[in-house]
Amino acid sequence: MSTPLLEIEDLSVEYVTEARTVRAVDRVTFSIAEREVFGLAGESGCGKSTIANAILRLLRDPAVIAGGSIRFAGTDVLALSANELRDFRWRQVAMVFQSAMNSLNPVMTIGDQIADIFTTHEGVSKKAAIARAGELLDLVGIPRDRLRSYPHQLSGGMRQRVVIAMATALRPPLLIMDEPTTALDVVVQQEIMAQIKELQQELGFAILFITHDISLMVELSDRMAIMYAGRFVETAPAKEIFNAPKHPYTRALMNAFPPMGGPRTRLRGLGEGVRFRDIPDLEAVTPTHWVAPSTDDDLISEVIA
Amino acid sequence: MTEHDTPVLSTRGLQKTFTIGGSFSRKQVRALGGVDLDIAHGEIVALVGESGSGKSTLARCIARLEQPSGGTFMFEGEDIIATSKRRATREYRSAVQMIFQDPFGSLNPVHRIGHFLERPLRIHGAASGRAALEQAKRRLMAKVGLPDEMLDRYPHELSGGQRQRIAIARALAVNPRLLLADEPTSMLDVSVRIGVLNLMRNLCEEQGISMLYITHDLASARYLADRIVVMFAGEFVEGGDAMELLAQPAHPYTRLLISAVPDPKRTDPFDAVERAQLRREVLQPTQCQWSAEAVEPCSTEKPVFHRLSEKPEHWVRCGLYAPPADAPGTALEHAVDDQENDAA
């Protein structure tokens, strides 16, 4: 009944140079409700990060939003002025970038960096800001004495938690996470995912979670979309995607994980290179499950199996 | 054949300590603490552990990119360090090759792909003359499933999976007998990992190459390897036959790694309580003195070595492990000077 928090309709993003025009995102439509976790999975280069950056209008020249609309809580994001965008970013939508833990300022303490958010956006005093920074660290399970530490004194996992805490600082209703666990070990990855889940349940924000690793989305997402070459190939509630994937590409992605049990069999790998020539628009298989029609022949698997 | 009985690689007490800080600093970090590893002919051994556990250091020592601080290792029966203290010999370079973790960093961006295949061919005399060289390069590209046209391209024009295949082709060019693969797929998209793993397994099986496969993902270790060795803080803590070890993990760290395996179809939810418990067992000094930061071993003595079973092989070195009274075939061996024991 309520309007979705984020509505993307027929979004297209192109990179325009003298030499060529590349369409990174091709007529993509989806929406995210309040408190919903939406997972966007696909391999590198499929356009998922471009969508994320387009929502915040962070893409630089030569990127152009070539078509479609982005609406957030009813506001047309594409029509916002630079000043309005400044308000919009971080307050309404915040983002955790890829390898964000490596872009913490190495010469400032963690406490100062978090406090910066509060002094800049909410104009509070430094003292109050540090106090709130401490509360944020509590939320992500980092001891408060780390406020005085520098980024290099923290482990990778802790740094990533700091970055996530910084994104939630102003309590935005939507958080975009772009590959938040790459460069982290499997054990730490799982812990970060659990942390994100806990935060989401406690603070109640929606998440657009972008990854190339479907396995991370298992417990977290409500709905998922699989993307290939700038287009969506399947969208459905997460459970349906895991239990009954309909598109051959989704099925191949789900099977790309060696099992921990059962006999040792040879898995078929996904080949590289063009696998689908033209991806048609999504069609509804059920009211909540949309798939781009295709046949199994379309999936060009690799010679080496 | 007797030559196939000698292990391809055999390390004893291999140690590496780094001095950090400036030239006059004394601060030391022990990355590798006395490890014993054996790899048989044609065998794939997986070395599993987190970053900082020392597995890359071990691989680099064997690849002679680092000089070990102590211990020895034998390649096909020959003591390598005694033969040539600092530099690797040409024969060694043609027998032991390495594949690096970062597909972007391991290919020099200023050279074309053909260059990476040509250099090893030339250096080790595998082909001479323009025609033979070209043919050899094409054969290598075919082996890794890449088109010939790619030889004229530059690394930045290839995807991550393609670059790793080139790295594999480069390693194969010298006809190695041992391949050291340092997390070859961890920087690749999950969708292309199986392809690269399959490629490596095929090539090893076809050509009888032994492989040390380093990873932090137990599932791929199980997929690829015959034996698994678990490493933590510079030491080996558990090892044995892959299936057996994963069915009956004995060390808390192994259990922690198993619970962290990525799998979208896994149905049991992430149990934070159990995870915290495992983590504590592994890291907290009160129960187990192994610390998370660099490499203090159990402060009083090396933890006891337990051999769980002979065939399939399974051993563990853990202070917490208590063999069940009725378990068949377990034995307790004291680890005081166990360097001489055949640990594998």
Add this chain to the structure above:
Amino acid sequence: MSLAQNPQAMAELDLGTGPGPDGQPQAAPPPPRKRGGGGLLRGLVGNTKSVAGIVILIIFLLIAVLAPVISPGDPNLITGMGSQPPSPEHWLGTTAKGQDVLALNIWGSRSSLFVGFSVGILALLVGLLVGLASAYLGRWVDNLLSLVTNVFLLLPGLPLLVILAAFLPQGLGTVILVLVITGWAGSARVLRSQAMSIRGKDFVGASQVTGESGLRIMFREMLPNMASIVMSTFLACVIFGIGAQAGLEFLGLGDISTVSWGTNLYWASNDGALLTGAWWVFVPPGVCIALVAFALALVNYGVDETTNPRLRRPRRRTTPDEPTRVAAFSATNSVQAAVSQKEQTP
């Protein structure tokens, strides 16, 4: 065609700082321009700043090479009255002694450019060898060479120049030697740090594992990756050479019997041209030195912009904060746009 099918396009677009398009999960691929020397030259030719600089340099080089042809006579000859302002017979006038200023400066270009470029090349070579050796040959070599470099950096340059020049026999060779001794350390430091960062890359380790010899690794694997910084350092050393030579000669410590821009300035000051206001004597050599230095700096800018695409001036003027551009029709009539997009898609 989308980005997924075209890693080449992805790399060529080299999309600026911050989160790019779907870069690989780890660090983005390096800028596509790294095609070694060939790409650098092609890039320079396309860049306005460097073209301007190259043109100026070529003009001066031609002047130097064609000096016997274009000079109005032997500069050492006294051909006119002293301290004459510019006139049809003497386009730039005469010095206090009566020598033709134009001839002096045309011939002077030979010595100045020769010394400048020699110092540039030699200082660069020494710095490069030290830098590469430091980076590649290990900790002890590095400690030793760094110590030596630091000593030379700390020694005050001008007094050292003066002392050496005063004690060594006069001549162009001495000037070059002295300037290289005082100038190599700066470039060594820069080149060393660049070499160290390249040394840590996996492809150097991979070359070692392949069995490449140390020399080959240093010069065929590491050096090509340093092309742009080597170029900039070279240009900086040449500027240093020209300027320092002029400075030495102005102080009378160079070879005062040669004709060069620096000695022209020396004689100008010695003969009181500054006092008498005979600007035509000291302005030309100063302008020549400044122009050459300026040209070299322009080429340096060109090198920087070619090798670091982020410094390139974007086709449209954008401020760093400017939000993503939205194509004109889409924001207001999204529905119509959606329909028309579907129809236009090939």
